[in-house]
Amino acid sequence: MNDMTPTREQREAALEGMGCKRKRVEDIRFTQGKGQYVDDLKLPGMVFGDFVRSPYAHAKITKIDATEALKIPGVIAVLTAEDLKGVNLAWMPTLAGDVQMVLADGKVLYQNQEVAFVVAENRYIADDAIQVVEVEYEELPVLTDPFKSMDPDAPVLRPDLEGKTEGAHGPRKHHNHIFTWEVGDKDETAKAFSEADVTIKELISYHRTHPSPLETCQCVASMDKVTGELSVWGTFQAPHVIRTVASLLSTIPEHKIHVIAPDIGGGFGNKVGAYPGYICAIVATIVTGVPVKWVEDRMENLSTTSFARDYHMTAEIAAKNDGTVTGLKVHVLADHGGFDACADPSKWPAGFFNIVTGSYDFPAAHLAVDGVYTNKAPGGVAYRCSFRVTEAAYCIERAMDILAQKLGMDPADLRMKNFVKPEQFPYQSALGWEYDSGDYHTAMQKAMDTLGYRELRAEQKAKQEAFQRGETREIMGIGISFFTEIVGAGPSKNCDILGVAMFDSAEIRVHPTGSVISRMGTKSQGQGHETTWAQIIATEIGIPAADIMVEEGNTDTAPYGLGTYGSRSTPVAGAAIALAARKIRNKAQMIAAHMLEVSEYDLEWDIDGFQVKGNPQARKSMKEIAWAAYHAPPPGMEPGLEAVSYYDPPNMTYPFGAYFCVMDIDVDTGVAKTRRFYALDDCGTRINPMIIEGQVHGGLTEAFAIAMGQEIRYDEMGNVLGASFMDFFLPTAVETPHWETDYTVTPSPHHPIGAKGVGESPNVGGVPAFSNAVNDAFQFLGSTHIQMPHDAWRIWQAAKDLGAHG
Amino acid sequence: MSEIEQVPVSMTVNGKKVQRFVEPRTLLIHFLREELNLTGPHIGCETSHCGACTVEVDGMSVKSCTLFAVQANGAELTTIEGMANADGTLSALQEGFRQMHGLQCGFCTPGMILRAHTLLKETPNPTEEEIRMGISGNLCRCTGYQNIVKAIQYAAAKLNGTDFQEAAE
Numbered sequence: 001m002n003d004m005t006p007t008r009e010q011r012e013a014a015l016e017g018m019g020c021k022r023k024r025v026e027d028i029r030f031t032q033g034k035g036q037y038v039d040d041l042k043l044p045g046m047v048f049g050d051f052v053r054s055p056y057a058h059a060k061i062t063k064i065d066a067t068e069a070l071k072i073p074g075v076i077a078v079l080t081a082e083d084l085k086g087v088n089l090a091w092m093p094t095l096a097g098d099v100q101m102v103l104a105d106g107k108v109l110y111q112n113q114e115v116a117f118v119v120a121e122n123r124y125i126a127d128d129a130i131q132v133v134e135v136e137y138e139e140l141p142v143l144t145d146p147f148k149s150m151d152p153d154a155p156v157l158r159p160d161l162e163g164k165t166e167g168a169h170g171p172r173k174h175h176n177h178i179f180t181w182e183v184g185d186k187d188e189t190a191k192a193f194s195e196a197d198v199t200i201k202e203l204i205s206y207h208r209t210h211p212s213p214l215e216t217c218q219c220v221a222s223m224d225k226v227t228g229e230l231s232v233w234g235t236f237q238a239p240h241v242i243r244t245v246a247s248l249l250s251t252i253p254e255h256k257i258h259v260i261a262p263d264i265g266g267g268f269g270n271k272v273g274a275y276p277g278y279i280c281a282i283v284a285t286i287v288t289g290v291p292v293k294w295v296e297d298r299m300e301n302l303s304t305t306s307f308a309r310d311y312h313m314t315a316e317i318a319a320k321n322d323g324t325v326t327g328l329k330v331h332v333l334a335d336h337g338g339f340d341a342c343a344d345p346s347k348w349p350a351g352f353f354n355i356v357t358g359s360y361d362f363p364a365a366h367l368a369v370d371g372v373y374t375n376k377a378p379g380g381v382a383y384r385c386s387f388r389v390t391e392a393a394y395c396i397e398r399a400m401d402i403l404a405q406k407l408g409m410d411p412a413d414l415r416m417k418n419f420v421k422p423e424q425f426p427y428q429s430a431l432g433w434e435y436d437s438g439d440y441h442t443a444m445q446k447a448m449d450t451l452g453y454r455e456l457r458a459e460q461k462a463k464q465e466a467f468q469r470g471e472t473r474e475i476m477g478i479g480i481s482f483f484t485e486i487v488g489a490g491p492s493k494n495c496d497i498l499g500v501a502m503f504d505s506a507e508i509r510v511h512p513t514g515s516v517i518s519r520m521g522t523k524s525q526g527q528g529h530e531t532t533w534a535q536i537i538a539t540e541i542g543i544p545a546a547d548i549m550v551e552e553g554n555t556d557t558a559p560y561g562l563g564t565y566g567s568r569s570t571p572v573a574g575a576a577i578a579l580a581a582r583k584i585r586n587k588a589q590m591i592a593a594h595m596l597e598v599s600e601y602d603l604e605w606d607i608d609g610f611q612v613k614g615n616p617q618a619r620k621s622m623k624e625i626a627w628a629a630y631h632a633p634p635p636g637m638e639p640g641l642e643a644v645s646y647y648d649p650p651n652m653t654y655p656f657g658a659y660f661c662v663m664d665i666d667v668d669t670g671v672a673k674t675r676r677f678y679a680l681d682d683c684g685t686r687i688n689p690m691i692i693e694g695q696v697h698g699g700l701t702e703a704f705a706i707a708m709g710q711e712i713r714y715d716e717m718g719n720v721l722g723a724s725f726m727d728f729f730l731p732t733a734v735e736t737p738h739w740e741t742d743y744t745v746t747p748s749p750h751h752p753i754g755a756k757g758v759g760e761s762p763n764v765g766g767v768p769a770f771s772n773a774v775n776d777a778f779q780f781l782g783s784t785h786i787q788m789p790h791d792a793w794r795i796w797q798a799a800k801d802l803g804a805h806g
Numbered sequence: 807m808s809e810i811e812q813v814p815v816s817m818t819v820n821g822k823k824v825q826r827f828v829e830p831r832t833l834l835i836h837f838l839r840e841e842l843n844l845t846g847p848h849i850g851c852e853t854s855h856c857g858a859c860t861v862e863v864d865g866m867s868v869k870s871c872t873l874f875a876v877q878a879n880g881a882e883l884t885t886i887e888g889m890a891n892a893d894g895t896l897s898a899l900q901e902g903f904r905q906m907h908g909l910q911c912g913f914c915t916p917g918m919i920l921r922a923h924t925l926l927k928e929t930p931n932p933t934e935e936e937i938r939m940g941i942s943g944n945l946c947r948c949t950g951y952q953n954i955v956k957a958i959q960y961a962a963a964k965l966n967g968t969d970f971q972e973a974a975e
């Protein structure tokens with residue numbers, strides 16, 4: 001061998017495949033301001049649409065008069081529900097089986113609801129016109145408290161549902177009731193409670209918040225009247241689904257609709273659903289024949305397009321005196337706002353909330369969720385979450401701490417005692433899931449050792465004593481969260497969106513020179529798919545990632561897929577990519593055998609090509625094989641080197657992690673300082689550790705925001721409070737804590753590369769860690785549960801209520 | 807409502823002189839994006855909170871949604887489009903953001919880099935605290951800032967000709 005021949009290590013490194021901290025491809029354009037986001041798009045003749053919105057939370061509309069608006073030069077049209085009725089689009093179906101007004105049809109159900117759509121030559125003129133569209137309202141009684149939704153005398157919010165006793169998910173028991181969803185064995189659970197040594201019960205609320213990506217929701221719709229083709233560029237996390245929905249609603253055939261999701265400025269669940277703005281822009285371009293752009297402003301974003309959480313969870317645990325848990329009972333009151341526009345797989349009205357048994361071996365459990373209407377914005381999206389998993393993780397992690405307190409046990413020890421054991425996997429949970437793999441004890445022990453957990457507890461005890469002696473006004477909390485997520489929706493047997501099974505797809509084409517073009521049904525919004533998808537392919541087929549182009553978001557060219565949310569990209573599309581790549585490798589093996597004049601069984605794969613077993617000199621690299629595939633394929637074989645894979649996962653994946661938060665709280669100001677935050681994640685096989693770490697940092701920052709102050713609140717009149725960046729807490733670099741990350745690796749046994757997905761874990765696991773830290777700090781003063789969000793004022797209030805201010 | 811009179815405005819943007827007629831109410835960010843087709847600066851709020859629209863005006867960091875275009879009349883502006891080195895390679899900051907994984911969706915990045923650019927002129931050798939304070943007018947929803955801080959440290963070291971030492975986790 002001469003010196004120039006690269007070593008195996010060098011060949012391996014040249015691929016930049018799985019496990020490599022590959023720098024991102026996307027950054028070249030993003031760091032130069034050359035990303036192409038929706039609002040960057042400018043089409044000839046393009047006009048601008050904007051909404052007239054309701055100042056009232058609940059009112060009848062008696063009149064809409066656009067005369068003055070239409071007099072303004074540059075105003076082209078003002079659309080109302082009456083106009084939309086002509087094309088049967090005044091209402092649209094939601095993903096949750098409800099219907100939603102596109103434009104107010106006779107009444108409004110929440111503040112800032114869309115009432116009319118103004119189309120004008122530019123955004124300034126549109127704004128002028130909005131001010132002079134006259135709308136007359138007749139106010140109706142407002143309902144904002146979900147606990148009052150089902151009062152006998154509660155106002156009727158949805159007259160359109162009058163007499164409908166059957167909803168999309170079973171019987172409705174009240175005019176403001178949407179569904180009841182029940183899982184688990186009620187009798188078994190009741191038995192566990194009647195035999196329990198110890199029980200706890202607590203109302204644990206997860207407040208309403210919003211994903212608020214830095215780029216709001218927006219689109220450009222353009223109808224070509226000559227060809228009858230509609231193009232829509234939009235902030236779509238699931239562009240293929242949007243196209244199918246657009247076709248079903250507009251009756252334009254699907255092949256004549258071109259939906260394109262260009263670069264997206266963050267999604268976090270906000271950009272999964274279909275919103276009135278999209279529908280109105282589409283109708284407006286059909287009516288006017290010119291391209292129409294719609295861009296939400298921040299206030300509109302925070303107050304109308306989706307919210308997250310608003311779950312009020314009553315959790316009960318039954319246990320033995322030694323801490324062994326025997327039963328779990330949870331009832332959830334779910335506030336869905338004016339319409340149930342929850343973005344869940346169709347058969348799951350409360351998402352995968354039945355993961356609420358968490359990481360613990362509960363022999364019996366029962367769950368019931370009641371969804372109700374209120375005069376608030378519609379939605380219930382999965383904000384960096386796999387469909388209500390964040391709520392479930394918060395519920396169980398808070399409840400376990402409360403149980404530990406009641407038992408007088410250390411919360412880490414209580415968790416260790418009740419973890420599902422490594423030998424129990426695959427594990428059947430009492431609420432119906434099959435956990436694929438896990439090693440919880442190892443992860444927990446590693447976290448405790450790294451942090452010096454016992455020493456921290458000793459320090460905390462000393463501080464509490466000093467506090468009680470009046471020597472300090474600072475107290476300390478240690479928040480533990482050991483979460484199990486359920487991601488990768490999902491298997492067609494139980495997951496679909498409007499009837500379309502939740503598979504995902506990949507298409508890979510190796511060109512004659514050995515470079516690759518690949519397309520997927522997913523859509524990155526910052527996750528870095530252009531970088532990581534290429535890494536999977538690189539490892540699988542031995543072509544350097546740098547020679548692999550990844551494209552997503554153009555529904556004309558990409559294979560059909562269900563998109564990116566719920567941490568499903570890696571578990572579902574990641575598998576499709578690996579399997580498509582393996583089809584290519586299999587074909588390449590036959591070509592190599594032909595080239596080397598041996599049987600394909602005499603060949604073995606070696607990093608970037610095939611070699612004859614026992615004779616590594618006789619080898620063909622993938623580059624050579626690619627050329628042969630187009631130049632001289634074996635007789636009888638189709639030329640080319642291309643594969644498509646549609647992957648229907650056999651199961652979900654179950655990432656998990658151990659998160660610890662150490663917090664110091666000033667009792668007199670309520671200011672909480674995060675001293676340390678340690679996050680150990682197990683997401684199975686790690687594709688790009690740099691990107692994983694980045695995802696964890698970002699998710700933890702969102703968790704920090706949610707736990708410590710971020711909230712969409714309403715007053716009794718239904719006025720939305722905090723719908724601007726002035727009031728809505730988005731942490732800056734100053735407040736954001738420093739993050740320590742760590743990992744263990746327990747591959748998924750059913751995933752082709754063993755990967756589980758990670759994007760949402762830090763949000764799911766982060767919130768309970770912060771909240772448990774605050775709660776842990778106040779426990780010694782007699783507190784059991786303090787509701788989130790834990791901003792300084794509320795912490796101060798809690799301290800005061802506990803008599804800590806002397 | 808009658809049509810609003812247009813007024814002339816001229817400025818130097820990324821070294822090039824530009825002149826246009828605009829409505830006096832036109833925000834600088836809309837002027838840059840829509841008149842000059844400089845779509846690097848982004849809009850995240852239009853209420854001066856997020857910093858996605860940050861550009862440099864006469865040596866100062868400015869949220870361009872806070873200014874009318876006419877207020878920048880006669881000024882020298884730098885936007886993200888003017889940040890690369892003359893030979894087209896990435897500047898130290900741009901490179902730092904890529905090397906340290908200081909961006910994800912990229913939406914805050916042009917504003918963040920422009921703010922960091924001015925910050926490093928004001929404070930060539932900033933501490934971590936000074937960096938965090940210095941970019942606190944710029945929100946990022948994706949990264950959690952930790953790697954942005956490192957990106958700016960990386961650039962500072964490169965510009966100062968010193969070695970970049972990544973702090974131990």
Ligand code: FES
Nearest residue numbers: 850852856857871
């Ligand atoms: S768009 Fe200017 S600060 Fe947000």
Ligand code: FES
Nearest residue numbers: 910914946947948
């Ligand atoms: S990278 Fe997405 S907002 Fe900063």
